[in-house]
Amino acid sequence: MSSGEKYVAAAYAVVLLAVLVWVAIIGAKLVRLDRETAELAALARRTGPGRSSDDG
Amino acid sequence: MSVAKSFPARAFGAVGLMAAAMVMVFFVAPEDADQGISQKIFYFHVPIALTAYACFGTGAWKALRLLWTREERYDLESYTAVHQGTIFGALTLITGSIWAKASWGVWWTWSSNQLVLFLVLFLFYCAYFMLRFSLEPGPRRARLSAVYALFGVALIPVSFLAIRLANDFIHPTVFTRHGAQMTHTMFAAFCVSWAALLALAHVMYRIELLGKRIDANLRDLREALTAA
Amino acid sequence: MLIRARDVEKRYGRAWALRAVSFEVDEGGCLLVTGPNGSGKTTLLRLVCGLAAPTGGVLEVGVDRAGLGFVGHESLVYRDLTALENLELYGRLYRVPERRERTGMLLERFGLWDVRNQRVSGYSRGMTQRLALCRALLHEPQLVVLDEPYTGLDDEGAGVLDRELEMLARERTLVVSTHDVGRIDALADTRLALA
Amino acid sequence: MSTYAADVAALARKDLRLELRARDTLPAMLLFVLATLVVFHFALPAGSGDDPAYGLLWVALVFTALLGLGRAWVPERENAALDGLVLAPCDRSAIWLGKALATLAFLAAAEVVALPAFALFFAPLRSTALAGVVLADIGICTVGSLVSAMAASSRTRELILPLLFLPLAIPLIVGGVGSSVSPHGGKYLLFLALYDGVFSILSWASFEYVVTE
Numbered sequence: 001m002s003s004g005e006k007y008v009a010a011a012y013a014v015v016l017l018a019v020l021v022w023v024a025i026i027g028a029k030l031v032r033l034d035r036e037t038a039e040l041a042a043l044a045r046r047t048g049p050g051r052s053s054d055d056g
Numbered sequence: 057m058s059v060a061k062s063f064p065a066r067a068f069g070a071v072g073l074m075a076a077a078m079v080m081v082f083f084v085a086p087e088d089a090d091q092g093i094s095q096k097i098f099y100f101h102v103p104i105a106l107t108a109y110a111c112f113g114t115g116a117w118k119a120l121r122l123l124w125t126r127e128e129r130y131d132l133e134s135y136t137a138v139h140q141g142t143i144f145g146a147l148t149l150i151t152g153s154i155w156a157k158a159s160w161g162v163w164w165t166w167s168s169n170q171l172v173l174f175l176v177l178f179l180f181y182c183a184y185f186m187l188r189f190s191l192e193p194g195p196r197r198a199r200l201s202a203v204y205a206l207f208g209v210a211l212i213p214v215s216f217l218a219i220r221l222a223n224d225f226i227h228p229t230v231f232t233r234h235g236a237q238m239t240h241t242m243f244a245a246f247c248v249s250w251a252a253l254l255a256l257a258h259v260m261y262r263i264e265l266l267g268k269r270i271d272a273n274l275r276d277l278r279e280a281l282t283a284a
Numbered sequence: 285m286l287i288r289a290r291d292v293e294k295r296y297g298r299a300w301a302l303r304a305v306s307f308e309v310d311e312g313g314c315l316l317v318t319g320p321n322g323s324g325k326t327t328l329l330r331l332v333c334g335l336a337a338p339t340g341g342v343l344e345v346g347v348d349r350a351g352l353g354f355v356g357h358e359s360l361v362y363r364d365l366t367a368l369e370n371l372e373l374y375g376r377l378y379r380v381p382e383r384r385e386r387t388g389m390l391l392e393r394f395g396l397w398d399v400r401n402q403r404v405s406g407y408s409r410g411m412t413q414r415l416a417l418c419r420a421l422l423h424e425p426q427l428v429v430l431d432e433p434y435t436g437l438d439d440e441g442a443g444v445l446d447r448e449l450e451m452l453a454r455e456r457t458l459v460v461s462t463h464d465v466g467r468i469d470a471l472a473d474t475r476l477a478l479a
Numbered sequence: 480m481s482t483y484a485a486d487v488a489a490l491a492r493k494d495l496r497l498e499l500r501a502r503d504t505l506p507a508m509l510l511f512v513l514a515t516l517v518v519f520h521f522a523l524p525a526g527s528g529d530d531p532a533y534g535l536l537w538v539a540l541v542f543t544a545l546l547g548l549g550r551a552w553v554p555e556r557e558n559a560a561l562d563g564l565v566l567a568p569c570d571r572s573a574i575w576l577g578k579a580l581a582t583l584a585f586l587a588a589a590e591v592v593a594l595p596a597f598a599l600f601f602a603p604l605r606s607t608a609l610a611g612v613v614l615a616d617i618g619i620c621t622v623g624s625l626v627s628a629m630a631a632s633s634r635t636r637e638l639i640l641p642l643l644f645l646p647l648a649i650p651l652i653v654g655g656v657g658s659s660v661s662p663h664g665g666k667y668l669l670f671l672a673l674y675d676g677v678f679s680i681l682s683w684a685s686f687e688y689v690v691t692e
Contacts, residue, residue, distance in 0.1 A: 193297025
């Protein structure tokens with residue numbers, strides 16, 4: 001690979017890498033959201049359908 | 057809402073466009089006469105810059121809507137759009153310096169006006185995030201971020217002019233940009249890759265916005281449940 | 285109907301400052317807002333003054349900025365200016381006709397005439413509060429909003445404030461928030477207790 | 480219109496009176512700009528010609544302005560006086576314009592000392608350079624007053640002001656240095672005037688949203 005081709009490959013690789021890093025960050029957020037929703041679901045079950053929150 | 061339904065369509069559209077752009081750039085467009093293979097970086101570097109402008113513009117437009125209508129949702133949209141713009145701005149700087157290395161053997165050159173402009177904008181929009189993180193959540197933060205986003209979009213043309221003027225006395229090496237003389241197929245490849253990058257930015261914008269909205273909804277849900 | 289509020293809410297991101305409050309105040313009426321610290325009294329009064337915007341519900345205040353006087357926890361006057369200079373500035377901004385006479389009369393009434401050329405930084409808490417009252421009444425506002433006006437007032441100041449509120453209650457519309465209900469209870473025709 | 484101008488005058492007068500009484504911002508700006516020029520003398524290698532000196536003059540001016548802008552809204556923060564101004568029936572942009580004019584006065588006062596000192600220490604200033612200083616001051620004070628109002632309502636006041644202000648000041652520095660160095664300085668004066676026009680209107684229109692909710 002000539003030096004020119006190396007730089008072209010590097011440029012396009014950087015863009016791909018950036019998108020992958022971004023996907024990883026969004027993935028981490030999804031993991032956090034998943035955990036939080038699970039907690040809330042458990043909390044909602046504990047308060048039970050009868051004593052719903054709004055007439056508390 | 058309708059957008060959510062059509063989201064997969066847009067995502068696949070983006071993937072399709074990106075694939076088409078790859079094919080066009082590497083197989084269809086002829087190699088540049090004097091620059092050789094390294095000219096291929098141009099097909100991504102410039103569209104990424106233009107996409108960054110589009111994101112900053114969207115951020116400013118949403119900010120304006122926020123100031124007009126006081127609707128809270130525009131704050132998140134403006135923030136996400138500016139965030140996308142900063143990501144694409146950083147990519148512009150990185151691909152730009154790779155191109156500078158390939159074309160002129162230096163990792164950074166002050167003579168490429170667009171590169172210098174993105175350095176200024178990058179500084180500006182990092183300050184946007186610093187401002188946002190130093191304010192308590194609420195209408196005050198939304199409004200100040202909106203006003204600062206408007207200043208950002210006004211800064212783009214003004215500082216581009218300033219950088220062009222600055223070139224006259226800092227080191228007036230006249231640098232000839234060959235962007236314009238592109239053959240027909242090259243120009244087609246350029247347009248396809250620009251469309252692909254715009255689509256990519258839009259998809260990333262929507263995903264990030266959904267993530268932030270889920271965060272907000274979860275916060276309300278937690279409050280409703282814990283308040284019981 | 286001067287002020288109408290229906291399910292007014294105020295939230296700063298995660299923190300709730302005020303939850304679903306509804307009330308109405310007629311022209312010339314006097315609303316007494318009570319409640320422990322942190323129950324949202326100050327937030328509600330700032331909403332009525334337009335210093336903050338509600339995040340939910342409907343709040344209609346039938347008076348514009350020119351007809352509104354506000355006395356808050358802070359005195360809203362410049363520390364390094366004298367009483368006269370502060371009132372001269374606010375008189376100018378509120379377009380008060382014959383500012384000099386009006387300012388003199390108010391300073392006299394609130395016992396600040398002899399310290400009128402002293403900087404506010406040299407004032408006691410009570411004197412600063414009285415100057416804040418002068419500032420709020422300078423432009424003869426139609427609606428006067430007072431956030432715990434008795435805090436920090438010495439006995440003399442409290443006495444002056446009592447007489448002042450009685451006079452105001454007759455001619456103006458009042459919205460007052462306080463801890464010790466006793467002093468203002470007689471004047472109030474509507475009450476709002478924030479939890 | 481006259482009441483607007485009268486409001487702006489009253490607000491600017493209030494700031495000048497506060498400064499004459501407290502006497503803290505202006506002396507600090509004067510000493511700061513002189514000290515910076517002296518530091519630059521030692522920072523510049525011998526025989527480095529005039530052009531870098533003009534560049535450094537503009538760095539000194541911008542950072543002196545930053546010093547003044549950091550203090551701009553301090554009086555309004557004490558006793559929440561800004562709420563008092565926001566409650567007044569006057570147009571909120573008058574508060575900004577009054578503050579910008581007062582800051583301009585302090586900056587001009589500092590420059591009355593700084594520019595002769597520069598001419599003495601480094602190199603003479605031609606007329607286009609002085610015109611550049613005046614035009615850049617207008618830009619600095621209009622945008623700076625708004626940005627420092629933003630910084631004032633954030634938690635990290637002095638820390639964030641330079642970050643918010645410097646990117647916006649880059650075009651002013653280019654215009655200023657260009658007007659003092661370049662042979663055809665008129666082009667740069669025109670550019671500075673354009674900057675002042677664009678950003679003064681933007682600041683004038685958006686100040687209301689910075690101080691209200």
